[in-house]
Amino acid sequence: MTRDTAPLSMLSGWGRYPYCQSQIIQPANQQQLLQLNQSFAGIPRGQGRSYGDSALAGTVLSCKYLDQFIEFDPEHGILTVQAGITLAQILEVIVPQGWFLPVTPGTQFVTVAGAIAADVHGKNHHLAGCFSQHLLSMEMLLGDGSQLRVSPTHNTDLFQATCGGMGLTGIILSATLQLLPIKSSQINQTSVKARSLSDVYALFEQAAESTYSVAWIDCLAKGQQLGRSLLMTGEHAKQGPLANLPQKTLSIPFATPSALLNRFSIKAFNSVYYHRQRKTVAQQAIHYAPFFYPLDRIQHWNRLYGRKGFVQYQFVLPHAAGLLGMEAILKRISDQQQGSFLAVLKQLGPANENLLSFPREGYTLALDFKLQHGLFRFLEQLDQLVLDWGGRIYLAKDARMSQTVFKTSYPNWETFEAVRAQYAATGKYRSTQSVRLGLA
Amino acid sequence: MQNILIIGAGSAIAKACARRFASAGRHLFLVMRDETALAEQIADLHCRGAGSVAGAALDILDTKKHDQVIRQAQVQLGKIDAILVAHGSLPDQAVCEQNIEATLSAITLNGTATVALLTGLAQLLEQQQSGCLAVITSVAGDRGRESNYVYGCAKAMVSTFLQGLDQRLSKQGIRVIDIKPGFVITPMTEGFNRSGPLWSQPEKIAGIIEPALLHKRGTVYAPGFWRMIMAIICLIPTPLFRKIRL
Numbered sequence: 001m002t003r004d005t006a007p008l009s010m011l012s013g014w015g016r017y018p019y020c021q022s023q024i025i026q027p028a029n030q031q032q033l034l035q036l037n038q039s040f041a042g043i044p045r046g047q048g049r050s051y052g053d054s055a056l057a058g059t060v061l062s063c064k065y066l067d068q069f070i071e072f073d074p075e076h077g078i079l080t081v082q083a084g085i086t087l088a089q090i091l092e093v094i095v096p097q098g099w100f101l102p103v104t105p106g107t108q109f110v111t112v113a114g115a116i117a118a119d120v121h122g123k124n125h126h127l128a129g130c131f132s133q134h135l136l137s138m139e140m141l142l143g144d145g146s147q148l149r150v151s152p153t154h155n156t157d158l159f160q161a162t163c164g165g166m167g168l169t170g171i172i173l174s175a176t177l178q179l180l181p182i183k184s185s186q187i188n189q190t191s192v193k194a195r196s197l198s199d200v201y202a203l204f205e206q207a208a209e210s211t212y213s214v215a216w217i218d219c220l221a222k223g224q225q226l227g228r229s230l231l232m233t234g235e236h237a238k239q240g241p242l243a244n245l246p247q248k249t250l251s252i253p254f255a256t257p258s259a260l261l262n263r264f265s266i267k268a269f270n271s272v273y274y275h276r277q278r279k280t281v282a283q284q285a286i287h288y289a290p291f292f293y294p295l296d297r298i299q300h301w302n303r304l305y306g307r308k309g310f311v312q313y314q315f316v317l318p319h320a321a322g323l324l325g326m327e328a329i330l331k332r333i334s335d336q337q338q339g340s341f342l343a344v345l346k347q348l349g350p351a352n353e354n355l356l357s358f359p360r361e362g363y364t365l366a367l368d369f370k371l372q373h374g375l376f377r378f379l380e381q382l383d384q385l386v387l388d389w390g391g392r393i394y395l396a397k398d399a400r401m402s403q404t405v406f407k408t409s410y411p412n413w414e415t416f417e418a419v420r421a422q423y424a425a426t427g428k429y430r431s432t433q434s435v436r437l438g439l440a
Numbered sequence: 441m442q443n444i445l446i447i448g449a450g451s452a453i454a455k456a457c458a459r460r461f462a463s464a465g466r467h468l469f470l471v472m473r474d475e476t477a478l479a480e481q482i483a484d485l486h487c488r489g490a491g492s493v494a495g496a497a498l499d500i501l502d503t504k505k506h507d508q509v510i511r512q513a514q515v516q517l518g519k520i521d522a523i524l525v526a527h528g529s530l531p532d533q534a535v536c537e538q539n540i541e542a543t544l545s546a547i548t549l550n551g552t553a554t555v556a557l558l559t560g561l562a563q564l565l566e567q568q569q570s571g572c573l574a575v576i577t578s579v580a581g582d583r584g585r586e587s588n589y590v591y592g593c594a595k596a597m598v599s600t601f602l603q604g605l606d607q608r609l610s611k612q613g614i615r616v617i618d619i620k621p622g623f624v625i626t627p628m629t630e631g632f633n634r635s636g637p638l639w640s641q642p643e644k645i646a647g648i649i650e651p652a653l654l655h656k657r658g659t660v661y662a663p664g665f666w667r668m669i670m671a672i673i674c675l676i677p678t679p680l681f682r683k684i685r686l
């Protein structure tokens with residue numbers, strides 16, 4: 001046990017691609033963070049659940065120890081927490097008291113700052129919008145060492161750049177959220193089989209009033225079955241227990257040979273999943289954890305994709321692209337036969353005002369691709385299709401998008417750069433991703 | 441075990457313990473050096489469900505103030521069921537070899553000042569005729585090794601002190617526990633290469649300490665496999681020991 005002078009670690013995002021040799025700075029508390037920020041240049045990091053290189057740089061500042069509750073008002077559901085606390089820790093405290101997160105991504109192991117920086121969306125985006133839309137205010141540390149309170153009405157420009165701004169505007173220190181009241185920790189879930197893409201689109205339209213909706217889609221099905229899927233909708237139960245489940249997890253101990261995940265096993269998995277449900281419509285009451293976080297029960301599931309890692313490709317197509325656009329892209333994916341068993345289709349509601357926030361009204365599809373020869377060329381073709389249909393790619397998942405694709409599909413990038421310059425962030429807060437995307 | 445006094449409550453290991461205690465609704469009194477950090481942690485544990493949380497700021501080196509803080513805790517908690525002592529610092533061994541000041545200050549904090557504090561805490565428990573006293577020392581105290589014998593000897597002092605306390609206080613129904621962690625990923629070990637199976641997260645150590653407070657006594661290695669590792673290290677014959685680096 002000896003102390004190295006400048007410990008370097010090989011760091012990656014959740015997709016385990018790319019890796020970057022990084023020095024990790026881990027302040028033990030906020031006072032230390034304020035000091036370290038003076039000489040720091042790099043990117044803040046939460047739990048590393050973004051898939052690509054959003055939280056990667058030569059130097060990263062881990063917010064792991066900024067994980068305290070600051071204030072909770074159980075009367076009104078107003079919660080103030082430090083930036084590095086995870087959603088899991090929050091749920092543990094708020095659920096028994098009848099509150100829930102107003103917006104949650106598909107894993108509870110992300111930090112509040114990560115959720116803000118990616119402006120995450122959940123299965124309720126069509127009604128509730130993004131995470132930032134429930135954020136009452138936050139405290140930020142800027143490049144010049146000053147601290148600032150930022151909210152939809154205070155320093156609005158910085159608020160709109162920081163939510164969705166992938167850590168590039170400054171360091172979020174703490175945040176105040178408005179929580180959602182619940183009567184039970186159970187979710188009444190309905191799942192409906194859809195035989196084709198047009199079927200599932202129609203089901204989504206019918207489910208416009210459902211609180212939560214998401215579809216699992218078989219990206220390998222072809223022809224008549226193209227887009228066959230399982231739509232799940234959910235409502236918070238009106239009565240029942242208010243309880244958390246004990247955290248029982250399985251773990252994938254090491255990277256599995258990626259051959260395990262060849263297209264035959266994916267296909268088998270897909271058809272078993274789809275056919276497991278016999279009836280067209282099934283209903284059940286389940287705990288919120290398996291409903292929102294089915295993958296959280298398997299620790300390190302990202303190791304299933306083998307040593308080379310994987311990329312998750314998530315894009316949105318605006319309503320104008322309609323069924324036609326999605327069908328064209330899905331067909332391309334199913335022809336390629338490289339897609340994953342995890343493909344998620346979701347309807348998104350109207351976009352918010354934030355400069356780089358991903359969601360816009362339409363449909364988003366997310367699927368994993370194991371890293372292999374020819375993949376990037378294929379994804380570049382997909383990028384082109386996405387652009388042609390007026391869509392864009394989610395920065396929290398991205399590991400390889402080109403500067404041109406980014407700047408074409410995120411037209412507010414110039415305003416974003418101006419705000420960064422104004423708040424002393426330019427050049428100081430930068431990630432491998434921001435450099436690749438041509439941000440200063 | 442309702443009322444718990446935690447000394448060095450801001451250390452990563454104690455923090456992880458305190459969060460477990462809080463979510464079980466226990467009453468806590470925190471002692472730590474930094475006033476601001478103390479206020480922050482009180483707020484945090486309150487949100488996490490503690491029955492009550494209060495605290496006092498104390499620099500352990502300020503031995504004259506120990507008594508006052510112990511009394512404050514007693515007033516706040518009433519009967520104290522368990523005490524966890526967790527402060528400490530890991531000096532740079534290489535610096536200590538060149539610098540008497542650094543050596544003595546490490547030994548003072550981890551050793552003599554801690555022993556001073558334990559003297560007061562033992563009196564308190566003796567008056568109560570009940571309770572348990574758990575102190576975090578280290579596997580480093582089991583055998584002097586070239587990489588950290590300054591730290592190790594201070595921890596060994598505390599371990600030996602605890603053996604005596606255990607013998608004395610056990611007669612009054614008081615349990616004394618010497619907790620010896622191995623390698624733990626905390627701010628103390630920032631800068632070490634911390635990959636590999638010997639390294640634990642503080643939450644794991646807390647998961648060992650909490651049940652130990654309820655019914656263990658004597659030495660508790662955390663995790664348990666360190667008992668075996670240290671037994672082997674202690675068995676290495678000295679002539680051979682001189683030839684290896686540890």
Ligand SMILES: Cc1cc2nc3c(=O)[nH]c(=O)nc-3n(C[C@H](O)[C@H](O)[C@H](O)COP(=O)(O)OP(=O)(O)OC[C@H]3O[C@@H](n4cnc5c(N)ncnc54)[C@H](O)[C@@H]3O)c2cc1C
Pocket residue numbers: 014043044045046047048049050051054055063083084104105106107109110111112113114115117118119120121122123165166167168170171172173295396397
């Ligand atoms: C299984 C799984 C399911 C997911 N499901 C969804 C989903 O349904 N919807 C969705 O929107 N996303 C989803 N995601 C993506 C995930 O929510 C985001 O990538 C999120 O940002 C990860 O948070 P993190 O704490 O791990 O942050 P990291 O990955 O560590 O960092 C993400 C970004 O946050 C920034 N950041 C971190 N801390 C700070 C700080 N203190 N101040 C400023 N910036 C900071 C980083 O610089 C980086 O740009 C999913 C991810 C996984 C692994």
Ligand SMILES: NC(=O)c1ccc[n+]([C@@H]2O[C@H](COP(=O)([O-])OP(=O)(O)OC[C@H]3O[C@@H](n4cnc5c(N)ncnc54)[C@H](OP(=O)(O)O)[C@@H]3O)[C@@H](O)[C@H]2O)c1
Pocket residue numbers: 448449450451452453454472473474498499500501526527528529530549576577578579620621622623624625626627628629
């Ligand atoms: N980490 C390991 O690998 C390891 C292994 C074996 C044993 N241990 C022992 O476990 C215990 C907890 O350590 P940790 O790893 O959790 O470390 P940590 O997070 O670095 O905590 C050390 C704590 O000691 C406090 N402290 C230092 N000097 C003090 C003083 N003069 N007065 C009051 N408090 C003082 C610090 O307070 P400030 O924040 O104010 O500085 C800090 O909260 C220590 O006794 C340590 O020796 C640790």
